[in-house]
Amino acid sequence: xxxxxxxxxxxxxxxxxxxxxxxxxxxxxxxxxxxxxxxxxxxxxxxxxxxxxxxxxxxxxxxxxxxxxxxxxxxxxxxxxxxxxxxxxxxxxxxxxxxxxxxxxxxxxxxxxxxxxxxxxxxxxxxxxxxxxxxxxxxxxxxxxxxxxxxxxxxxxxxxxxxxxxxxxxxxxxxxxxxxxxxxxxxxxxxxxxxxxxxxxxxxxxxxxxxxxxxxxxxxxxxxxxxxxxxxxxxxxxxxxxxxxxxxxxxxxxxxxxxxxxxxxxxxxxxxxxxxxxxxxxxxxxxxxxxxxxxxxxxxxxxxxxxxxxxxxxxxxxxxxxxxxxxxxxxxxxxxxxxxxxxxxxxxxxxxxxxxxxxxxxxxxxxxxxxxxxxxxxxxxxxxxxxxxxxxxxxxxxxxxxxxxxxxxxxxxxxxxxxxxxxxxxxxxxxxxxxxxxxxxxxxxxxxxxxxxxxxxxxxxxxxxxxxxxxxxxxxxxxxx
Numbered sequence: 129x130x131x132x133x134x135x136x137x138x139x140x141x142x143x144x145x146x147x148x149x150x151x152x153x154x155x156x157x158x159x160x161x162x163x164x165x166x167x168x169x170x171x172x173x174x175x176x177x178x179x180x181x182x183x184x185x186x187x188x189x190x191x192x193x194x195x196x197x198x199x200x201x202x203x204x205x206x207x208x209x210x211x212x213x214x215x216x217x218x219x220x221x222x223x224x225x226x227x228x229x230x231x232x233x234x235x236x237x238x239x240x241x242x243x244x245x246x247x248x249x250x251x252x253x254x255x256x257x258x259x260x261x262x263x264x265x266x267x268x269x270x271x272x273x274x275x276x277x278x279x280x281x282x283x284x285x286x287x288x289x290x291x292x293x294x295x296x297x298x299x300x301x302x303x304x305x306x307x308x309x310x311x312x313x314x315x316x317x318x319x320x321x322x323x324x325x326x327x328x329x330x331x332x333x334x335x336x337x338x339x340x341x342x343x344x345x346x347x348x349x350x351x352x353x354x355x356x357x358x359x360x361x362x363x364x365x366x367x368x369x370x371x372x373x374x375x376x377x378x379x380x381x382x383x384x385x386x387x388x389x390x391x392x393x394x395x396x397x398x399x400x401x402x403x404x405x406x407x408x409x410x411x412x413x414x415x416x417x418x419x420x421x422x423x424x425x426x427x428x429x430x431x432x433x434x435x436x437x438x439x440x441x442x443x444x445x446x447x448x449x450x451x452x453x454x455x456x457x458x459x460x461x462x463x464x465x466x467x468x469x470x471x472x473x474x475x476x477x478x479x480x481x482x483x484x485x486x487x488x489x490x491x492x493x494x495x496x497x498x499x500x501x502x503x504x505x506x507x508x509x510x511x512x513x514x515x516x517x518x519x520x521x522x523x524x525x526x527x528x529x530x531x532x533x534x535x536x537x538x539x540x541x542x543x544x545x546x547x548x549x550x551x552x553x554x555x556x557x558x559x560x561x562x563x564x565x566x567x568x569x570x571x572x573x574x575x576x577x578x579x580x581x582x583x584x585x586x587x588x589x590x591x592x593x594x595x596x597x598x599x600x601x602x603x604x605x606x607x608x609x
Contacts, residue, residue, distance in 0.1 A: 150198075150229070151191040151388040151437075153451075155289045155297050157215070157255075158184045162299065162321065164449075166387055171226075177218070185252055186216045187289040189297050190229060190238055195389040196433040197300035197453065198229055199268040200290070202237040202259070203251045212237065212263060214295065215255025215286065222249040234269040236262055255287055257295040265295020271433045271453070272301035273501070279306040302432065302455035310455050312595050313507035313551065322450045326373035329450060330366040331436050332597035334423075335458045335497075336590070339479040339604050345460050346478075354429070357459065361430060362399055362423055364597060367440060369418035379441040380420040382410040383449070389436065392428035399423035430457045431500050456499045458600040462510075462591050465561060466493035478604070481586070486573075486608040490566040496557060497593055497600045506556060508593040512566060513546040515588040516575050524575055524582050531576035537567035551595070571608070 149167040154175050156163075161181070165173040188201040201224060202212040216222060225241030237259065257265045258279060267277040272294055281291035281304075289297045292306025299320075304311055322329045337345065337360060344352040367380045384393040384406060396405045405424050412420035434454045441447050466473040469488035476482070484490050492512075496504045516524045529542030536542050539549065547566055554562050566589075574581050585607075592601035 149386060149388060150193060152227075153189045153191060153297070153299075154186045155189075155299075156181055156184050156186055157286050157288050160288065160321070162451075164451075182218060182220065184218055185255065185286050186218055187214050187255070187297050188216060188224065189300060190227065191300075191388045191435060191451075192229075192233075193388055194391060195435045196431075197268075197271065197296065197435065198233045199238050199265055200257065200295045200297065201227055202239055202257065202263065202265065202295075205263065206253070206256055209261040209263070210259065211256045212259045212265065212295075213251050213253065213255060214257045214265075214290065215252030216246075217250045217252050219248040219250070222246045234264060237264055252286065254284065256293055257290065258293050259295070267292075267294030267296040267301060270302075270501070271455075272296040272303045272306075273310065273432070273455075275308070277303065277306060278308050281305040281307075299451060300435070300453050302453070309507070312455050312598070320450075320452075322448075323370060325448060326370055327440065327448075327450075328366070328368050328370045329438060329452055330364065330597050331452055331454065332364050332366075332599075333430055333454070333457055334362040334364060334599055335360055335461055336362075336592070336599065336601040337461050337603070339602070342461060342463075342602055343479060346463055353460075358428055359425070362425055363396075363430065364421065364423055365412055365436070365438075366419075366421040366597070367412060367438060368420070373418060375446075376443040377418045377420060377440060378443045380412040381439050382412070383437040383439055384410045387437065390426075390428075390430075390434045392426045392430075395428070396424045396426045399425055430454065432456055456505065456598075458497045458505070458593075458598070459500050459502075460497045461600045461602045462497055462593050463495040464492055464591070464602065464604060465495060466563075467491065470565065481605040481607050483607055483609045484571075486568060486571055489568050490571070490606070491563060492566065492591070493561050493563045494591065495560055496562060504557060504560065505593070506554075507551040508595050509551050510549045510554070510562075510564070511544075511546045511590075511592045511594060512549070512564065513544065513590040513592065514570055515545075515590070516582075516584045517586045517588070518582055519585045521585075524577065524584065526578040528576045528578065532572060532574075533569070537569045540567065540570055546590075571606075 151166050152173045154163045163175050165175045167173045190198045192198045200214045204213045206213050223245045225244030228239045230236040277294040279292045298304045344356040398405050412422045415421050437451045439449050464476045467476050467482050468491050498504050518524055533542050540547050587606040590601050590603045592599050
């Protein structure tokens with residue numbers, strides 16, 4: 129088949145002018161294996177399948193040049209404004225013709241071209257997708273998130289590529305089962321292909337800000353926030369053995385442009401060196417046996433739907449390729465709104481050192497970070513990491529947590545020196561706010577170190593919202609009255 133645009137030809141023109149291509153993805157409902165092909169300079173593609181897949185059912189989806197899923201190919205209409213059909217019963221060769229990709233996939237469905245020829249293959253009547261009045265699958269505009277895309281997952285084994293029938297195959301669906309919970313916060317979602325192959329693949333966002341720089345995020349100035357996000361964001365790329373890998377990893381790289389990928393990869397820089405990541409071919413660096421990682425500054429905006437494709441090379445010469453979509457991104461950091469003790473709290477207006485009564489527990493109220501849909505991210509775990517400083521203002525290192533806190537308060541991790549609060553225990557924010565009470569025992573006057581006891585003069589608390597590596601954090605200074 130090939131890729132075209134029914135309205136103005138803009139989508140094809142953009143792909144060719146940028147020297148980029150589309151990626152066509154076919155997933156087998158029987159084996160759940162994923163097969164892909166990128167379009168050539170003419171927009172043509174061909175996906176070769178193993179003989180064992182002949183006679184199986186497939187869903188076909190398209191990823192745009194920007195690395196974002198454009199949606200599934202809706203093969204036919206089942207009920208106008210309600211349901212479409214996305215299952216392809218493969219029997220020999222099938223040609224989808226010039227797949228019609230709208231300029232804006234949220235305005236119309238992707239459909240086979242008039243020149244399509246399915247041959248002996250057919251359209252499955254029992255593999256359906258929920259669509260809007262324009263025939264657009266309900267999951268396309270939000271990449272499977274939100275109220276419109278919610279739906280009870282089906283038990284139909286032929287629908288396993290898209291269990292909630294929102295049109296997004298699960299690898300491109302931020303909420304696989306349609307229960308309203310982003311997959312990153314939901315334990316009930318399918319085991320990804322890389323995990324079954326013995327790998328852990330993490331692509332996650334870091335946004336860690338001190339109290340002075342945080343004012344840009346709290347100001348409401350959209351220009352200042354946008355500028356800060358572009359330069360403060362760090363992406364971590366990590367591939368490692370999950371404990372069941374049967375061979376060694378010899379190299380790892382992200383497949384960048386001209387293949388479908390976020391365009392900012394071409395100008396992304398390596399954290400620390402500032403070198404263009406593209407100069408190394410988007411390689412991840414080895415960090416021990418079967419562990420590869422890289423930290424990258426995108427110098428642009430990450431967004432939900434950004435999809436990265438990683439190529440893993442093994443010591444036997446074999447290679448595996450996996451794609452993973454970013455289901456959410458941070459567009460802000462935790463914002464402390466009130467501080468005090470169990471008897472009294474006052475509004476926090478930083479940047480300023482927070483003075484507290486050392487004889488009382490410390491109470492903090494904060495707004496959780498929001499994503500690029502403007503939705504507060506609920507379900508994140510919080511880690512309140514405490515740093516201790518001596519009279520000279522230097523951070524105290526080598527703290528012996530077990531010796532300093534022989535009987536630590538609950539939830540205080542004496543190894544990591546953080547107070548841990550699970551997202552489940554926080555529940556839903558009240559009036560948009562969470563709150564926590566940090567035990568006064570955390571704020572000791574003396575810490576035990578490898579070099580002996582050291583007096584503490586002040587503290588800093590790193591308030592980190594985390595999930596599977598993704599974290600947005602705010603660091604604030606504290607001092608006893």
